[in-house]
Amino acid sequence: MKTPRIIVITGALGGIGLASTEVFTRDHDIVVGIDIKDKNDNLVLETQNKYGKLFSYYPADCTQEDQVKSVIESIVSDYGKIDVLFNIIGGSGRRFGDGPIHTVSLEAYHQTLNLNLTSQFLLSKYVVIQMLKQNYGNIINTGSVLGMVGGNEMFSTVTYAASKAAIIGMSRSMAMAYAKNNIRVNVISPGLIESNMTQRAQNNDEIIAYIDEKQPIYYGRHRLGNPMSIALAARFLADSEADFVTGINLPVDGGWTAQ
Numbered sequence: 001m002k003t004p005r006i007i008v009i010t011g012a013l014g015g016i017g018l019a020s021t022e023v024f025t026r027d028h029d030i031v032v033g034i035d036i037k038d039k040n041d042n043l044v045l046e047t048q049n050k051y052g053k054l055f056s057y058y059p060a061d062c063t064q065e066d067q068v069k070s071v072i073e074s075i076v077s078d079y080g081k082i083d084v085l086f087n088i089i090g091g092s093g094r095r096f097g098d099g100p101i102h103t104v105s106l107e108a109y110h111q112t113l114n115l116n117l118t119s120q121f122l123l124s125k126y127v128v129i130q131m132l133k134q135n136y137g138n139i140i141n142t143g144s145v146l147g148m149v150g151g152n153e154m155f156s157t158v159t160y161a162a163s164k165a166a167i168i169g170m171s172r173s174m175a176m177a178y179a180k181n182n183i184r185v186n187v188i189s190p191g192l193i194e195s196n197m198t199q200r201a202q203n204n205d206e207i208i209a210y211i212d213e214k215q216p217i218y219y220g221r222h223r224l225g226n227p228m229s230i231a232l233a234a235r236f237l238a239d240s241e242a243d244f245v246t247g248i249n250l251p252v253d254g255g256w257t258a259q
């Protein structure tokens with residue numbers, strides 16, 4: 001039997017995180033989930049129950065450097081290595097006031113960048129420090145189609161778009177900086193996917209009609225993308241046989257960016 005890989009997933013309790021936990025534990029890898037929820041949260045207990053020894057949970061606010069540093073140190077001390085980081089942490093900045101640029105306060109801008117870019121920067125930084133010691137590793141950051149192309153006024157959140165474009169640039173730079181250390185870095189850029197983050201969209205007929213056109217692979221199904229498609233893309237990028245793939249941005253978007 002193969003030695004299990006240690007797969008660190010951030011935003012682990014979200015829709016994409018849970019689908020990814022399902023995929024990696026099926027392969028008998030150990031998933032170490034990081035999320036902001038308390039360790040006694042029902043979802044944490046249910047997930048631990050479901051996957052037993054293949055899932056462990058480390059709570060942390062991924063926007064706080066001291067918490068990220070300490071959680072990565074604990075994981076390394078408990079498991080001795082990190083094979084893969086799937087950095088999903090992020091979310092909409094609408095609750096802070098992200099939107100079209102003429103309406104966005106500087107505070108909303110900083111809060112949205114913190115949640116999306118600072119978090120993935122901090123996780124990448126502390127995991128790379130460990131991967132340099134191992135002399136191998138694999139990082140998958142999460143962008144968005146909105147970091148690649150615009151949407152209509154229903155998707156006009158300028159800081160979110162900026163953070164996701166920055167993640168693509170940051171990841172390419174990391175890929176080049178660490179290729180000679182045998183560390184691969186790639187990005188997955190999802191289209192609109194069914195998860196808590198998209199409750200607003202899932203309940204809005206106008207958005208669903210727009211999505212039928214933007215993500216035509218599900219045309220007429222009136223639904224968003226499947227989180228399993230993102231998890232399976234991560235499984236591909238994380239596979240040791242995909243060892244020639246680095247520095248790419250892989251859209252998984254039902255056709256959104258092909259138009």
Ligand SMILES: NC(=O)c1ccc[n+]([C@@H]2O[C@H](COP(=O)([O-])OP(=O)(O)OC[C@H]3O[C@@H](n4cnc5c(N)ncnc54)[C@H](O)[C@@H]3O)[C@@H](O)[C@H]2O)c1
Binds near residue numbers: 036060063
């Ligand atoms: N769902 C989509 O349509 C879509 C599209 C493009 C990109 N994305 C990206 O996917 C990621 C979101 O994943 P999802 O769709 O599963 O959303 P989700 O809302 O279901 O999950 C996000 C998870 O992140 C956790 N979280 C929030 N703030 C945190 C913090 N400060 N520290 C630690 N954990 C925190 C939440 O508790 C939640 O479990 C984001 O990076 C988002 O930009 C999602």
